[in-house]
Amino acid sequence: MSSEKEQIKNTINEVQKVVDLFYQQNDKDAFDKFLIVLEDMTNAIDNLATYKNTNPGFAMDDKKIFSILSNAMEALESDDKVLLADILQYDFIEYIESLVEKME
Amino acid sequence: MKLLDYNLEKLKSKNEYLYDCINTILADQRIYDEISNKFFVIETKNGSKTIECLSGHNKIRLNSMYNPEREAQKWVINFNNISNYTSVAMFGIGNGVFYNALKEKLNLHADIFLYEPDVKLFIFCLANFDLSDILCNDKVFLYIDGINGDRFLEDMSEKINWAMLSTQLECFHPAYDKLYKEKYFKFEYELEEFRNIMIARKNTSLLYAKKFTVNALKNLRFIKESNYISELKGKIDKDVPVIIVSAGPSLDKNINILRKAEGKAFILTVDTAVKYLLANDIKFDAIVTVDGRKSLKHFNDDRCSRYPLFTVPDAKSDVLEKNHSRKIWINGTGYLQVLYEKYNLKFPKYISGGSVATAAFWISEILGVKKIILVGQDLSYDGEMAHAGKIKQNAEWKDSREIYVEGLYGGRVKTRADWLNFINWFENAVERVKGKTDVIDATEGGAKIAGTLIMPLRDAIERYCNKEFKFSEILKELPVTFDERVYTKLCNDISGIKNGLAEISKAAKKGSMSARDNIDMLKNKKYLPDKLNRNQEIMVQSQKQIQNQDIYILLDEYISADIEERLSTVGEHYDNVRDELLEKSINSKVLFDALEKAANELLPVLEDTIKHL
Numbered sequence: 001m002s003s004e005k006e007q008i009k010n011t012i013n014e015v016q017k018v019v020d021l022f023y024q025q026n027d028k029d030a031f032d033k034f035l036i037v038l039e040d041m042t043n044a045i046d047n048l049a050t051y052k053n054t055n056p057g058f059a060m061d062d063k064k065i066f067s068i069l070s071n072a073m074e075a076l077e078s079d080d081k082v083l084l085a086d087i088l089q090y091d092f093i094e095y096i097e098s099l100v101e102k103m104e
Numbered sequence: 105m106k107l108l109d110y111n112l113e114k115l116k117s118k119n120e121y122l123y124d125c126i127n128t129i130l131a132d133q134r135i136y137d138e139i140s141n142k143f144f145v146i147e148t149k150n151g152s153k154t155i156e157c158l159s160g161h162n163k164i165r166l167n168s169m170y171n172p173e174r175e176a177q178k179w180v181i182n183f184n185n186i187s188n189y190t191s192v193a194m195f196g197i198g199n200g201v202f203y204n205a206l207k208e209k210l211n212l213h214a215d216i217f218l219y220e221p222d223v224k225l226f227i228f229c230l231a232n233f234d235l236s237d238i239l240c241n242d243k244v245f246l247y248i249d250g251i252n253g254d255r256f257l258e259d260m261s262e263k264i265n266w267a268m269l270s271t272q273l274e275c276f277h278p279a280y281d282k283l284y285k286e287k288y289f290k291f292e293y294e295l296e297e298f299r300n301i302m303i304a305r306k307n308t309s310l311l312y313a314k315k316f317t318v319n320a321l322k323n324l325r326f327i328k329e330s331n332y333i334s335e336l337k338g339k340i341d342k343d344v345p346v347i348i349v350s351a352g353p354s355l356d357k358n359i360n361i362l363r364k365a366e367g368k369a370f371i372l373t374v375d376t377a378v379k380y381l382l383a384n385d386i387k388f389d390a391i392v393t394v395d396g397r398k399s400l401k402h403f404n405d406d407r408c409s410r411y412p413l414f415t416v417p418d419a420k421s422d423v424l425e426k427n428h429s430r431k432i433w434i435n436g437t438g439y440l441q442v443l444y445e446k447y448n449l450k451f452p453k454y455i456s457g458g459s460v461a462t463a464a465f466w467i468s469e470i471l472g473v474k475k476i477i478l479v480g481q482d483l484s485y486d487g488e489m490a491h492a493g494k495i496k497q498n499a500e501w502k503d504s505r506e507i508y509v510e511g512l513y514g515g516r517v518k519t520r521a522d523w524l525n526f527i528n529w530f531e532n533a534v535e536r537v538k539g540k541t542d543v544i545d546a547t548e549g550g551a552k553i554a555g556t557l558i559m560p561l562r563d564a565i566e567r568y569c570n571k572e573f574k575f576s577e578i579l580k581e582l583p584v585t586f587d588e589r590v591y592t593k594l595c596n597d598i599s600g601i602k603n604g605l606a607e608i609s610k611a612a613k614k615g616s617m618s619a620r621d622n623i624d625m626l627k628n629k630k631y632l633p634d635k636l637n638r639n640q641e642i643m644v645q646s647q648k649q650i651q652n653q654d655i656y657i658l659l660d661e662y663i664s665a666d667i668e669e670r671l672s673t674v675g676e677h678y679d680n681v682r683d684e685l686l687e688k689s690i691n692s693k694v695l696f697d698a699l700e701k702a703a704n705e706l707l708p709v710l711e712d713t714i715k716h717l
Contacts (some may be wrong), residue, residue, distance in 0.1 A: 023178035025278055082278065089427040090149070 004047040005103050011037070011044040012096055013083055015088055022085035024034050030081070041069075041092075048099055108231040112241040112488075115230075123250045126230075129223060141229040148172055153232070155199055155223070159283055166198045166279050175278075176205035183209075183273055190268045193213040193260065193298075195248075195291045196277025196284075199225065199233040206275075207237070214243065215263060219256055221249045221280070221287035234341040242325050249287060254532055257294045258455060266306035267664065267671050269299065301525065304458070310665045314705075316396040317662040320438050321709045323417055324598055325716040330431040331585050332444065333414075333470055334452060339582065345475035345544075345564075346370045346468040349388065350461045351377040352482025354549035355492035358561045362386050362479065367476070368569035372438035372467065374460040375423070377480060378408050380492050389575035392464045393419050394434075402427070412579060414467055427526075430579050433676045434467055438661065442654045443597060447590065458522070465533055469541065475568050477541045481562060482550025483527050484509065484517040495548040510552045517551050527551055544568070595717045601710055604653040605703040612700035613648030619693035636685070641694050650699060659702045666698035 001009075014037045021030035045065060051058045068091045075084040115123060116123040129135055144156045146165070154167035168175035179202060179281045180186065186209040197203060197220045207216070218238065220226045226248055229235060238244055245263070245477050246257040264272065274295055281288045349355070349362065349368045355377060363386055365371060371388035373381055375398055382405045387401035392414045400422055404411070412430040413423075417440040424431060435442050435454035444451065455466050461481060468476045505526055511517040519527070534543045534555035545556035546564040559567075586594055625631035650656055678684035 019191070020178055020181070023175055024182035025179065027181070082165070082168050082175060086168050086175075089169045 002103075004051060005100060007040075008044045008047055008096065008100050008103075010092055011040040012100070014040055014096065015093055019085045019089045019093070022081045022088075027081060030085075044096065048096070051103060058099075058102065064095065107234065107303075108227075111230040111235050111239060113670045114236045118240055118242075119246065121247065121252060122248065124529050125248075126223075127226065129227065131558075135224065135227065139228050139231075145227060145232050148499030150174075152201075155228070155232075157227075157283055159705075164279055164283055166277070167201055172199075172201045173205070176202045179278065180205045180209055183275070186273070187211050188271055189214055189273045191217065191260075192263055192275065193217045193219070193276065193295060194275050195219050195288055196221065196280030197229065197235075197238065198277050198280070199229050200235050200238055202277050204236055207479075212243075216244045216681075217247070217260055218240075218244060219249070219253065219291055221253075221291070223248050241476040248578055254535055255282055255300055258532065258589040260298050261301050262455070264298075264302070266302040266352070267668075269302045269306070270671065283319045297525070297528070300521075301458070303382075304522070304525075306664075309661065310668055312397055313661050313664045317438075317658050317706070318709050319396045319421045320418040320440070320658055321706060321713055322421040323419065323424055324440075324713050326431050326716070327440075327586065327594065328591060329584055330433060330435040331582060332436070332449065332451060333467065334450065335582060335585065336432065336578075337473060338472065339578050340370060340436050340471050341571060341573065342472060342474050343367075344370055344473065344571050345568045346372055346464075346471065346473050347475050347477045347569075348461060348464045348468065348481070349373040349377045349381065350464075350478070350480040350482075351380065351492045352480040352484075352550055353486035353489040353492060353494075354482050354547045355380060356494065358493075358546070358548055359384050359386065359493060360480065361561045361565065362388075362715060364562070365565045365569045368571065368573060370471075370473070370573060372414070372464050374464055375402050376460070377492065379400055379405055380409075390414055390432075391421055392434075392460050392467065394460050394463045396420050400425055402615050403427075412575070414463075418464075424563050430584075434463065434470075439655060439658050442657060443594070446597065447586075447594070449585070455533075457526060458531070459526050462526060462529050462533070463643045464682060465530065469533070469537055472540075473575040475542055476541055477538075477544065477561075477564050477568065478545045478547055478553070478556065481530075481545065481547045481553070481621065483523040483553075484511070484551040485529075486518040486549060504681065512545065512547060512550055512552045513514065519551055523551070527553060531555055547548040595714075598717060599714050601655045602707070602714075605707050605710065607704040608650050608653055608659065609614060609700050611646040611649040612703065615643045615650075616693055616696035616700065618642040618646070619696060622689040623686065623693060626682055626689060629682075643696075646696065659699060659706070662702045662706065663695070663698040666701070667694055 014033070018030055018034045018037055023097060048060055049062075052058045068087060072084055072087045072092065075087055112123060112126065115126065140159050146154050146169070147157050148154050148167070148169055148171065150171045150173075152172050154165055154169065154172050157164045157166065179440045183189075186206075189210060191211065191214055194203070194206070194207065194216065197218050202230060203216075203218065210216070238246065245259060247253050271370065276288060347362070347365055349371060351374065359380060362371065362381070366387045372390050373388045375391055375393040375395070378391055379402055388411065390412045391408065393418045396418045398420045403423060403426055409426055409428045411427075412432060413427050414432045414434050415424065416435055417433065417437050433440060433451070435441075436451040437454070441451055452470055456462065457465070465476065507519050507521065508516040509519050509524065509527060530553045534553065537543065538555070543556045544564050545553055545558050546561035548560055552558075622636055625636060
């Protein structure tokens with residue numbers, strides 16, 4: 001497995017932990033972890049973009065990822081932690097996981 | 105059938121009072137507009153439904169927009185060892201999704217106390233979601249703010265034993281803490297009150313459980329010339345007020361005015377106030393004593409032995425021995441209830457406030473009188489004085505913090521933690537009897553009890569004490585509970601307890617040996633699964649045999665100090681099955697040994713009681 005793919009998989013695991021903490025109403029720990037994971041998420045998206053550039057057939061929808069992150073920020077701003085967790089779980093993680101599966 | 109009708113039918117089958125109250129609310133057509141303007145059903149991405157609530161300008165959702173069931177399952181993971189919990193206190197019901205997730209993981213025998221802070225939201229959920237399990241389940245106790253929410257604390261205090269405190273889960277429905285912030289704070293405050301009550305009971309139990317159990321056995325001899333509280337229902341004219349005399353510092357001020365109420369009210373005195381009344385030659389009607397540790401010095405005056413005694417099965421035996429008048433049992437705590445039920449005699453549900461004055465109030469409530477007058481009910485200090493007779497605070501009592509409450513005539517008065525609990529109890533009780541009974545506070549000092557009518561004692565007597573009344577006449581007409589024929593049968597039942605104790609001793613010995621066997625195997629890590637299982641079965645059987653004995657109910661309390669240390673380990677998390685099994689086996693052995701010891705210690709007490717029946 002390439003180091004980029006490993007980084008993305010690790011990021012998914014870390015985001016999953018953030019999601020679980022939010023669902024468990026452990027908001028302080030969730031936010032503390034989220035702040036750290038945000039950087040990993042950025043790096044993961046960068047790694048996916050780099051992979052797309054070197055693999056033209058790789059169908060990564062930039063607009064979709066942008067929309068997911070945008071919705072996540074909106075949820076964060078309106079202090080809707082459950083919605084934030086939902087977006088991270090069902091939109092971000094599920095989409096990134098589907099992309100990782102297609103990576104070599 | 106519409107969901108609302110369906111849910112209401114389910115509610116009616118279990119809780120007619122709540123059902124009637126909800127129907128009364130629904131009769132007002134305005135409620136429908138209020139509800140439809142505030143709550144909305146939203147379909148989630150997985151096809152389920154959630155609720156969106158309008159809170160000011162904000163919309164707050166009660167569940168995940170994507171997958172409410174999964175959100176609830178993740179939420180439940182938060183709670184470690186959930187199957188070990190014996191009870192749950194939860195703020196907020198919503199559409200029941202979180203309740204369902206919780207219930208799936210809980211032990212079948214766990215009690216679930218649900219507090220819904222918004223009756224309109226509750227009605228909205230009744231109309232849009234199937235809440236039948238919540239409404240019908242025998243292990244679920246429902247409290248709706250504004251209807252029966254005031255019963256939450258009392259009911260929990262009654263239903264939950266202090267030993268179960270470490271296995272109670274307290275939680276709230278997500279988003280409810282935001283939507284109903286103030287009510288949530290109140291809920292948390294009530295839970296803290298509950299914990300304090302349990303800790304107080306635990307401390308009392310640990311120190312005095314053995315003494316109380318011995319009292320309960322010894323006091324069986326007083327059944328012969330006794331009645332129980334249900335026999336007095338309806339016997340006292342509703343227009344005759346009950347004057348409850350307590351021993352607060354203010355009693356010194358108005359005790360002599362009580363003379364004007366003699367023969368015109370039912371003067372019920374708490375045990376600590378008896379000596380003051382007798383010293384001032386005030387005639388009263390009956391004494392209330394409920395404390396198993398009560399000092400005999402309160403009964404030094406021989407005249408008090410002539411007065412009937414409202415009491416409890418585990419009251420101080422020496423006090424009952426000294427009294428030659430009728431005993432009236434106000435509850436059947438422990439074995440007495442089991443015994444009386446054999447003869448189809450049922451005690452009413454006893455609402456204990458933790459003090460003899462609260463017991464006196466409860467007695468008055470059961471008697472169904474229209475007026476209760478409180479005298480000497482300061483529940484606060486008067487300078488340094490804590491009690492009548494210019495008695496200062498006991499030097500050994502140390503207030504951990506300074507507590508001030510509103511005084512009867514305004515201003516602030518100093519109280520203490522236990523008195524504050526009693527003030528809260530009285531306030532809830534006054535609210536409970538509202539509409540049926542007026543409560544007049546004629547203490548003329550002390551802390552204010554909200555909801556009472558404040559009046560000088562002289563005025564209260566003039567206004568309410570106008571009818572002739574003699575409690576002694578009522579007792580003369582009232583035969584004791586058991587005639588000679590039935591009493592003989594009862595004596596046989598009590599004698600039969602000897603066999604019960606012998607059975608318990610035998611079963612406990614057997615259980616203990618099996619537990620010891622398992623402990624040895626597990627500690628030495630040389631265990632045979634079949635043998636482990638067989639011993640486990642023997643322990644379960646032994647426990648069943650023990651719990652089947654009627655007298656077990658007394659032993660359960662008696663052994664509490666012996667097993668207290670082990671109780672705190674229940675609900676702990678273990679890393680592996682061996683450790684968990686080992687701890688459980690150690691717990692079992694401690695329990696069986698304590699039971700065997702208890703049965704052997706109580707046998708001579710029982711034999712002595714049988715001699716005196």
